Amino acid sequence: MSVIVAFLLFAFVVGVGFLAGMVPGLQPVFGKFLPWLAFFVFVGGVVWRIWKWASSPVPFRIPSTCGQNKSLDWIKPARLDNPTTTLGVIGRMLLEVLFFRSLFRNTKAEVHDGPHVAYGSSKWLWVGAMAFHWSLLIIFMRHFRFFMEPVPFFATGIASLDGFMQIGIPELYVTNILIVGALSYLLIRRLLNPQVRYISLPADYFPLMLILGIVLTGIMMRHFSWFRVDLIKVKQVAMGFIAFDTVAVPKGIGAIFWVHITLICTLLFYFPFSKLMHAGGVFMSPTRNLANNNRFKRHVNPWNPEVEVHEYEHWEHMYHDKMVACGLPLDKPTDEEA
Amino acid sequence: MSGAGFPKGFPTPEDLASVDLQTTPLKGWMDPKVNFEGRRGTWSYPAGAKNLKALKMHNPREWSPADEDWKLPKDWKKTILNGMADRLERFRSFKIMMDICVRCGACADKCHFFIGSGDSKNMPVLRAELLRSIYRREFTTVGKILGGLAGGRELTVDVLKEWYYYFYQCTECRRCSVFCPYGIDTAEVTMIARELLNLVGLNINWVLEPAANCQRTGNHLGIEPHAFVDNIDFFLDEIEENVGYKPEVPINKKNADILFITPSGDVFADPAIYTLMGYFLLFDYLKKNHGFNWTMSAYASEGGNFGLFSSNEMIKRLNAKMYREAERLDVKWILGGECGHMWRVVNQYMDTMNGPAPKNLVLPKSPFTPTIFENAASTKMVHIAEFTADLIKHKKLPLDPSRNDRYKVTFHDSCNPARAMGLLEEPRYILNNVCNNFYEMPSSTIRESTFCCGGGAGLGNDENFEMRMRGGLPRGNAVRYVQQKHGVNVLSCICAIDKATLPPVCDYWAPGVEVHGVHELLANALVIKEGEVRVNNLRGEPLKDESEASEGEE
Numbered sequence: 001m002s003v004i005v006a007f008l009l010f011a012f013v014v015g016v017g018f019l020a021g022m023v024p025g026l027q028p029v030f031g032k033f034l035p036w037l038a039f040f041v042f043v044g045g046v047v048w049r050i051w052k053w054a055s056s057p058v059p060f061r062i063p064s065t066c067g068q069n070k071s072l073d074w075i076k077p078a079r080l081d082n083p084t085t086t087l088g089v090i091g092r093m094l095l096e097v098l099f100f101r102s103l104f105r106n107t108k109a110e111v112h113d114g115p116h117v118a119y120g121s122s123k124w125l126w127v128g129a130m131a132f133h134w135s136l137l138i139i140f141m142r143h144f145r146f147f148m149e150p151v152p153f154f155a156t157g158i159a160s161l162d163g164f165m166q167i168g169i170p171e172l173y174v175t176n177i178l179i180v181g182a183l184s185y186l187l188i189r190r191l192l193n194p195q196v197r198y199i200s201l202p203a204d205y206f207p208l209m210l211i212l213g214i215v216l217t218g219i220m221m222r223h224f225s226w227f228r229v230d231l232i233k234v235k236q237v238a239m240g241f242i243a244f245d246t247v248a249v250p251k252g253i254g255a256i257f258w259v260h261i262t263l264i265c266t267l268l269f270y271f272p273f274s275k276l277m278h279a280g281g282v283f284m285s286p287t288r289n290l291a292n293n294n295r296f297k298r299h300v301n302p303w304n305p306e307v308e309v310h311e312y313e314h315w316e317h318m319y320h321d322k323m324v325a326c327g328l329p330l331d332k333p334t335d336e337e338a
Numbered sequence: 339m340s341g342a343g344f345p346k347g348f349p350t351p352e353d354l355a356s357v358d359l360q361t362t363p364l365k366g367w368m369d370p371k372v373n374f375e376g377r378r379g380t381w382s383y384p385a386g387a388k389n390l391k392a393l394k395m396h397n398p399r400e401w402s403p404a405d406e407d408w409k410l411p412k413d414w415k416k417t418i419l420n421g422m423a424d425r426l427e428r429f430r431s432f433k434i435m436m437d438i439c440v441r442c443g444a445c446a447d448k449c450h451f452f453i454g455s456g457d458s459k460n461m462p463v464l465r466a467e468l469l470r471s472i473y474r475r476e477f478t479t480v481g482k483i484l485g486g487l488a489g490g491r492e493l494t495v496d497v498l499k500e501w502y503y504y505f506y507q508c509t510e511c512r513r514c515s516v517f518c519p520y521g522i523d524t525a526e527v528t529m530i531a532r533e534l535l536n537l538v539g540l541n542i543n544w545v546l547e548p549a550a551n552c553q554r555t556g557n558h559l560g561i562e563p564h565a566f567v568d569n570i571d572f573f574l575d576e577i578e579e580n581v582g583y584k585p586e587v588p589i590n591k592k593n594a595d596i597l598f599i600t601p602s603g604d605v606f607a608d609p610a611i612y613t614l615m616g617y618f619l620l621f622d623y624l625k626k627n628h629g630f631n632w633t634m635s636a637y638a639s640e641g642g643n644f645g646l647f648s649s650n651e652m653i654k655r656l657n658a659k660m661y662r663e664a665e666r667l668d669v670k671w672i673l674g675g676e677c678g679h680m681w682r683v684v685n686q687y688m689d690t691m692n693g694p695a696p697k698n699l700v701l702p703k704s705p706f707t708p709t710i711f712e713n714a715a716s717t718k719m720v721h722i723a724e725f726t727a728d729l730i731k732h733k734k735l736p737l738d739p740s741r742n743d744r745y746k747v748t749f750h751d752s753c754n755p756a757r758a759m760g761l762l763e764e765p766r767y768i769l770n771n772v773c774n775n776f777y778e779m780p781s782s783t784i785r786e787s788t789f790c791c792g793g794g795a796g797l798g799n800d801e802n803f804e805m806r807m808r809g810g811l812p813r814g815n816a817v818r819y820v821q822q823k824h825g826v827n828v829l830s831c832i833c834a835i836d837k838a839t840l841p842p843v844c845d846y847w848a849p850g851v852e853v854h855g856v857h858e859l860l861a862n863a864l865v866i867k868e869g870e871v872r873v874n875n876l877r878g879e880p881l882k883d884e885s886e887a888s889e890g891e892e
């Protein structure tokens with residue numbers, strides 16, 4: 001059900017893209033206006049979301065500790081999994097953001113007869129997530145060759161590394177293969193793993209389809225002669241976008257290119273209002289980005305509430321006789337006792 | 339050694355463990371209906387009106403979850419939504435955790451309640467979605483427009499009932515947070531959800547009765563000062579009987595160096611009482627040999643803090659007594675006993691809520707070793723395992739580990755010391771010095787990956803027994819594993835709740851394994867006088883088990 005809703009939505013976006021490709025009159029809109037708008041919505045939306053998060057305080061320091069804490073001198077602390085210093089926190093965050101440290105811990109629980117509960121290693125999700133995110137980053141950087149003249153060194157460098165297998169003309173990029181594999185895995189996993197399918201919303205399928213669509217249209221333009229597009233013109237569109245100029249969008253780029261652009265714009269529009277914001281949220285996650293140092297460094301809660309405490313004085317008053325009977329010392333003995 | 343005390347007709351372990359983690363209900367999860375009547379044994383009784391009144395909490399009344407009418411206040415919906423809005427403003431954690439879950443499912447099979455029940459809504463992700471779906475619908479634009487398509491749900495009475503069922507079916511153990519790529523901590527979501535439920539009077543008695551007791555008497559069990567003194571006297575006699583010494587225990591003594599605070603379960607319930615006796619022997623040894631100057635308090639007579647399972651304000655209220663009493667008694671620093679959730683509070687909340695520590699408290703320094711506990715520089719509160727491990731390291735304690743030779747020991751990391759503190763090596767160091775046979779359970783079930791006892795966060799009550807045994811499956815099964823492999827017969831731990839909840843878990847899933855506190859084992863091994871001959875351990879059992887060969891296995 002969720003997957004169907006997501007697919008219909010995705011199909012609609014693709015349809016709009018084709019329409020833009022077929023109707024030349026629409027191309028200035030889809031080549032300039034829409035990307036600009038998408039870009040601003042994306043940047044503005046992301047900033048707004050992060051600002052919203054940041055505007056709520058962090059009342060308590062609640063890191064999840066995943067290793068030995070710093071205590072006695074002769075016990076080795078886990079500086080990254082249970083950091084007590086800012087440096088340690090930065091290390092932990094880097095491991096988390098660059099290498100998905102927590103996901104790497106993943107296991108799969110099974111209950112067998114006996115009973116016997118087994119925890120198998122389960123790294124495929126980590127492999128899929130790493131392959132997807134890293135490929136996406138590299139592909140993104142590669143695209144700078146369209147947006148900049150002269151082409152920046154990193155874009156060329158990455159592209160030639162990426163194409164190191166030297167298969168086919170134009171050569172096949174490793175990341176293209178990886179990202180298609182990874183996205184397909186993530187999508188299929190969502191559909192086949194019963195528990196994951198059960199929790200999945202349209203909002204979980206839709207971005208996978210969007211990105212897969214973007215990737216596939218990109219690959220089609222590069223590798224299938226039928227869809228091949230004029231890269232000079234593509235670059236004109238891209239440079240025009242970057243330069244914010246109003247020069248006319250060149251005509252005669254294949255329709256597939258417009259599908260590609262429409263999908264990207266949709267992704268940019270969608271990003272700030274969706275779970276894709278995990279990209280920003282992970283940096284602000286209080287169980288990860290705080291040091292476990294509460295016992296030696298004071299953390300202040302800006303709204304620390306006043307509460308009613310049962311004070312000793314009243315407590316002693318309440319139990320006065322019983323305390324006398326069992327010989328507990330009193331702060332305020334009654335006159336006779338004093 | 340039989341599994342005595344299980345309710346009549348309770349399923350066998352084989353039956354209870356025939357769970358299927360792969361099958362999901364036909365109905366989508368957005369349907370909130372819970373059949374309370376049909377699921378007796380898996381939920382906790384509501385808090386009695388008198389406890390709510392004592393704590394000045396909302397909507398005190400007598401009711402049962404099995405009733406149709408829960409006697410909610412008229413404007414319950416507004417109250418909950420306002421409560422959410424307010425907490426979104428006050429807790430960044432809440433906002434982030436509502437927003438960034440990608441439903442990857444990495445946390446799904448990390449929860450002991452899911453593993454033991456197969457109930458999809460016990461997957462941490464779905465537990466959180468029960469609240470998130472309301473958030474999406476009421477607090478996000480997309481959710482307001484698209485509703486169900488955007489994963490939003492309307493807040494109905496049935497949703498509230500479902501919350502009651504599942505948020506009081508999470509032990510706030512944080513195991514899920516270790517595996518989530520964004521550190522989403524469903525325990526945090528549960529804590530917020532319970533705060534919301536409290537606003538309309540939906541709470542469980544096993545949390546609020548101890549809290550009310552603690553507010554009134556100073557401890558969860560409601561032990562009044564004279565009974566506190568009596569209990570301790572009784573244990574001192576017991577120690578004398580079993581070990582041949584009668585330690586002295588100062589209570590409410592002013593100007594001691596150290597105030598010792600431990601959970602009241604230690605003063606009350608078997609087998610935690612043996613841990614208490616262990617402390618007493620240790621402290622008495624230190625006093626006789628090194629002039630240790632310490633005291634307990636009948637006012638701050640609770641280390642634990644059931645406020646943690648209710649609301650942040652309640653944590654603060656109950657915790658405040660520690661510093662108040664440390665100030666009144668004019669001690670130098672505080673030493674805390676074996677307890678799990680207590681140490682989450684001390685490590686992560688105490689200083690923020692009730693600090694800075696009173697002026698009379700100083701940077702804790704061991705009176706007997708050169709060690710300065712820099713790690714407690716702000717709270718001025720040291721964990722007993724740190725204290726003792728340091729003593730052993732500096733050879734201050736003569737130990738004879740062979741006195742624990744009848745035991746083959748494994749160690750259960752309690753959730754909070756493991757995942758809200760990182761106290762992993764200290765207890766192990768002590769154990770390795772006080773007993774000769776120590777074996778670890780499989781690595782997926784210890785340290786930061788440790789499994790809950792199944793009865794934390796107020797769920798360790800009798801009416802919830804089936805769910806406790808289900809939640810105890812992963813832990814119990816790991817114990818069973820080392821029992822079969824190494825003949826383990828003692829599960830040691832540093833938590834008072836564990837000492838109450840793990841015995842039935844062991845009786846059920848790994849019969850023949852007993853639960854002991856680390857300081858009980860330490861006191862068994864502690865040579866109090868040179869040349870001392872001890873026949874019995876703290877439990878009054880002979881040190882050498884004559885029937886060793888026949889027991890142990892089953």
Ligand code: SF4
Nearest residue numbers: 439441442443445518
């Ligand atoms: S692991 Fe984290 S992101 Fe994944 S489903 Fe669970 S809570 Fe959501």
Ligand code: SF4
Nearest residue numbers: 449508509511512514
């Ligand atoms: S905190 Fe523990 S009990 Fe609660 S959902 Fe997470 S794993 Fe389950």
